[in-house]
Structure formats: structure tokens, C-alpha cells
Amino acid sequence: MNIIFCSTEVTPFSKTGGLADVSAAIPRSLEKLGNSICIITPFYKFIDIQKYDLVLVREKIGVQVGDAIEFMDLYRGILPDSSILVYFIKNQFLYREGLYVDEKGIEYEDSAMRFIFFNKAIFTVLKHLQLKADIIHTNDWHTSLVPFFLKSEYHSEYLFKETKTIFTIHNIGYQGIFPVEDVQEANIPEIYFTEECLGYYSKINFMKSGILYADLITTVSPTYANEIQTKEYGFGLEKYIQKRKNDLFGIVHGIDYTEWNPSIDPFIKQNYDKNNINGKAICKSDLQLEMGLEISDKPLIGIVSRLAPQKGIDLILEIFDQMMNLDIQFVLLGTGDYALEKALKKKEKKFKGMCSIIIDFNNKLAHKIEAGADIFLMPSIYEPCGLNQMYSMVYGTVPIVRRTGGLADTVKNFDTLTAKGTGFVFDKIDAKELFDTVQRAINLRSNPKKWKKLQKNIMKIDFSWQNSAKHWQEVYRKVLNEKGQKKKKSV
Ligand code: ADP
Numbered sequence: 001m002n003i004i005f006c007s008t009e010v011t012p013f014s015k016t017g018g019l020a021d022v023s024a025a026i027p028r029s030l031e032k033l034g035n036s037i038c039i040i041t042p043f044y045k046f047i048d049i050q051k052y053d054l055v056l057v058r059e060k061i062g063v064q065v066g067d068a069i070e071f072m073d074l075y076r077g078i079l080p081d082s083s084i085l086v087y088f089i090k091n092q093f094l095y096r097e098g099l100y101v102d103e104k105g106i107e108y109e110d111s112a113m114r115f116i117f118f119n120k121a122i123f124t125v126l127k128h129l130q131l132k133a134d135i136i137h138t139n140d141w142h143t144s145l146v147p148f149f150l151k152s153e154y155h156s157e158y159l160f161k162e163t164k165t166i167f168t169i170h171n172i173g174y175q176g177i178f179p180v181e182d183v184q185e186a187n188i189p190e191i192y193f194t195e196e197c198l199g200y201y202s203k204i205n206f207m208k209s210g211i212l213y214a215d216l217i218t219t220v221s222p223t224y225a226n227e228i229q230t231k232e233y234g235f236g237l238e239k240y241i242q243k244r245k246n247d248l249f250g251i252v253h254g255i256d257y258t259e260w261n262p263s264i265d266p267f268i269k270q271n272y273d274k275n276n277i278n279g280k281a282i283c284k285s286d287l288q289l290e291m292g293l294e295i296s297d298k299p300l301i302g303i304v305s306r307l308a309p310q311k312g313i314d315l316i317l318e319i320f321d322q323m324m325n326l327d328i329q330f331v332l333l334g335t336g337d338y339a340l341e342k343a344l345k346k347k348e349k350k351f352k353g354m355c356s357i358i359i360d361f362n363n364k365l366a367h368k369i370e371a372g373a374d375i376f377l378m379p380s381i382y383e384p385c386g387l388n389q390m391y392s393m394v395y396g397t398v399p400i401v402r403r404t405g406g407l408a409d410t411v412k413n414f415d416t417l418t419a420k421g422t423g424f425v426f427d428k429i430d431a432k433e434l435f436d437t438v439q440r441a442i443n444l445r446s447n448p449k450k451w452k453k454l455q456k457n458i459m460k461i462d463f464s465w466q467n468s469a470k471h472w473q474e475v476y477r478k479v480l481n482e483k484g485q486k487k488k489k490s491v
Pocket of ligand 1: 018305333334360362363366388389
């Protein structure tokens with residue numbers, strides 16, 4: 001299969017969250033299954049040409065956006081640990097310091113036009129390279145206009161006649177909703193601004209394009225696939241998702257063991273594995289030292305997270321003092337919402353020496369927390385898939401999660417009688433439930449034999465991409481097999 005994978009972030013070139021990790025890992029695993037795949041992504045200002053050996057393919061390629069022609073330079077690199085070509089689109093719309101927001105954390109004013117340009121440029125790149133794609137795989141709202149443009153503009157061109165699209169919803173909470181004026185320069189005919197099409201309460205909704213027009217939709221866990229069909233989790237798009245429920249598949253991510261693996265991790269003080277976990281204690285003291293915490297055997301709770309309401313940080317703040325009174329240590333690494341950052345910093349002051357809050361994006365420290373903490377806390381309000389709970393399990397760090405989305409699919413409550421289970425799970429968005437669950441975890445930790453058993457359970461789980469890749473392969477086949485059966489409709 002000839003697959004074009006489009007994403008606005010790809011590790012190691014650019015990253016704000018889990019999308020970057022999986023935009024590298026899914027293509028790698030699909031290549032291993034014998035598919036031909038390449039990636040198309042923006043060229044941001046911070047991407048280092050020398051470091052990644054990027055070569056200029058061609059300068060000044062014209063991209064028609066509305067009445068204007070925008071010029072882009074096309075660069076090419078290789079995704080590490082693969083032979084996958086990555087094409088970088090360089091143009092003033094995308095070539096910025098931030099991926100989505102400026103230095104002050106404010107979304108770029110021309111956000112709508114930035115990504116309209118990117119979606120259009122994807123077609124230009126394919127035409128320029130004469131790449132006949134079987135499938136264009138698009139991810140989240142930033143690339144979700146591809147199915148719409150394919151069906152409205154490009155479907156009759158020779159190169160795209162047979163092309164199918166897959167749209168993956170990584171997070172339905174972010175949809176790309178803009179006033180119609182913001183997209184005026186793109187000259188999208190007004191007939192497409194109705195509620196049946198891209199219109200959304202007098203605005204335009206980019207994610208709707210993926211949901212309505214992709215040949216097949218996936219999301220990142222089976223539970224989330226069900227959740228987004230409900231009012232509670234669908235963020236207003238549930239009725240459109242319901243209509244496409246037969247074309248919707250939930251596939252849990254795997255994790256990349258070349259990056260997240262305590263036996264080879266270069267960032268941690270001492271490597272260890274499931275057969276000999278002793279090194280974990282050394283990683284814990286190393287973390288305590290770095291964070292200015294007392295070196296002790298007190299339970300150490302860790303968090304690495306975007307600081308967004310979605311992640312349940314408010315719940316943690318509600319129980320913070322009570323939780324610290326359980327005689328624990330607490331480490332958090334995160335960036336995002338300013339109010340949450342401030343509230344957390346206040347707690348750090350109050351519990352000086354027991355609690356450390358690092359407002360930063362720091363991959364090395366993220367690895368050290370995964371290895372050094374005893375418990376990983378992830379009480380998300382919603383969580384499409386979540387990677388950190390899986391990373392923590394690989395590092396023998398016990399997850400506490402809320403039963404939602406991918407967390408529900410990957411963590412099962414530990415049963416002290418049968419010694420089965422992989423963490424601690426609570427149901428309601430409720431501070432008391434969260435506190436009780438934290439307490440349950442702390443209690444179990446005072447029983448070293450049971451705790452070790454739980455660590456063994458989690459460290460032996462196979463989260464490799466091979467499992468997910470098989471599902472991806474099935475989904476890709478499905479969309480291609482339906483070729484010919486369904487005549488392609490234009491919009
Ligand atoms: P989401 O994609 O919703 O942010 P995930 O759990 O799926 O959440 O993935 C988050 C990814 O981003 C993980 O690889 C995690 O380690 C990383 N990450 C999040 N915040 C930080 C941070 N402040 N510093 C370093 N890495 C971070």
C-alpha cells in the first residue's frame with residue numbers, strides 16, 4: 001500500500017504532545033509490515049536542517065490558496081530508525097517559533113489560513129512528486145480538510161482518482177472552529193458553509209470535514225470510539241460521529257520501545273528491567289536529588305502532563321493538601337494553562353521539600369519521572385488514548401487513572417486477593433473518589449510483596465506497536481477493499 005501520512009507534529013522533529021510520538025510510531029510500524037509510507041509535515045522555525053540532514057527538494061513551489069499563489073520550499077529528511085521519507089513544507093504560514101501558539105501561548109491569529117494552506121500544500125506536494133497515494137491518512141483538525149478538498153476539488157484529477165482518506169481523531173476537544181471571515185481568503189464556495197457541510201453555528205468547523213468526508217474514521221481507543229458518540233464526550237460533534245459509527249474504529253496506540261524502555265533509556269541514572277528492578281531505586285534517589293526532595297523511601301507520586309483542564313489537574317488541586325498529608329512526595333512536570341501553573345506553584349511553596357513543580361517541556365526529565373516515581377497520576381476528565389500511563393507501566397511505575405477512553409482500555413484495577421490487575425482506577429469525576437484511590441495505592445505500597453507483584457504485572461505487558469499495527473493494516477485494507485464497491489461521491 002502506498003500511504004501518505006499527514007501530521008502537524010512528528011517526533012523527533014516537532015512535538016507538543018502524544019500526536020508527535022504516534023506520528024512517528026504508526027508509520028514505522030506500517031513500514032515494517034511492508035507498506036510504502038511517507039510523511040508530510042510543516043517546517044517550523046526550530047527544526048534544525050543540519051541536525052536532521054534535511055535536503056532541499058525544490059524551492060518556490062506555488063500553492064494556489066484562493067486567488068493567491070503561496071510559495072513553499074520543500075525539504076526532505078528521513079525518520080530515524082526507518083527508511084521513511086519525511087517531507088517538510090516551508091512557507092511563511094507554517095515557519096513559526098510555535099506549532100500552534102506564539103511565545104505568549106496565544107493561538108496565531110491566522111490559524112485557519114495556516115492550516116488551509118497546509119492542507120492544500122499536501123496536494124501540491126503529491127502532484128509535484130507525482131506520488132499516487134492509495135491512502136492519505138490525516139490526523140486531527142489541522143489536516144482534516146484533506147478529505148474535503150479531495151472530494152470537492154481534486155477527485156477528478158488522474159493522480160487522486162483512486163485515493164482514499166482516513167481521518168484519525170486524537171482529541172475531539174480541539175476542532176478548529178473559526179469565524180467564516182477567517183477563511184475568506186481561501187475562497188471556499190459558500191455552499192459548503194451550511195450545517196450539512198462545514199458550517200457549525202454560523203462558523204466553520206475543520207474537524208467536521210474529516211468526520212463527514214473521510215472514507216474511514218479511526219480514533220485512538222475502543223472506549224473513546226464509544227464515548228465520542230455521546231453528548232458528554234462528543235463536544236457537539238456526536239451526532240455526526242453517530243452517523244458514521246459503522247466507519248469508525250478505535251485502535252489503541254502502542255509505545256515506542258526504542259525511546260521508552262528502562263533497560264536502554266539513556267536519560268535515567270540506572271537502567272533496569274522486569275527481571276531486575278533494583279535500578280529503579282537509584283533512579284528514584286536521582287530524581288529526588290534533582291528535584292530538591294529528601295532522599296527517602298516515601299511514596300513518590302509523579303505526573304508529566306499538558307496542563308489543561310482535560311487532564312484533571314483541578315481534581316488534583318482539590319485533594320492536594322489532603323494527599324500531601326499522607327506523607328508522600330510529589331513531582332509534576334508540565335506546561336499549559338497559566339492559572340493551573342500558578343495554582344500548582346503555590347502548592348509547591350506550601351509543601352516545600354516534599355513537592356516539586358517544574359513548569360517546562362523537558363523530555364529528559366519526563367523520562368526521569370517515569371523511572372523515578374513509584375506512582376503515576378493521570379486522573380483525566382477525558383483521555384482519548386493516553387501514552388503516559390503506558391510509559392509508566394513499562395517503567396514499573398504504578399498508574400492511578402480515571403476510567404475513561406484509553407485509560408479504561410489499558411489499566412485494570414489491581415485486585416489484592418487475586419493479585420491480578422495493572423493499577424488503580426476510579427470512575428467518577430470526584431475529588432473524594434480520587435483521594436480514596438490515591439490512598440488505596442499508598443496502602444498497597446506499604447505491602448512490598450504485593451507492590452512488587454503489581455510492578456511485575458505491569459512491566460510484563462506488551463505495548464509494542466506490532467499489536468496496533470495489525471489493526472491499522474486491517475483498517476487500511478478495509479478502506480481499499482471498499483474501493484470500486486462504493487463509487488466515490490463528490491461534495
Ligand atoms: P496528550 O497527547 O493529550 O498531551 P499523551 O499522554 O497522549 O497526552 O502524550 C503526552 C506526550 O507528551 C508524552 O510523550 C509525554 O511524555 C509528553 N509530555 C507532555 N508534557 C510534557 C512536558 N512538560 N515535558 C516533556 N514531555 C511532555
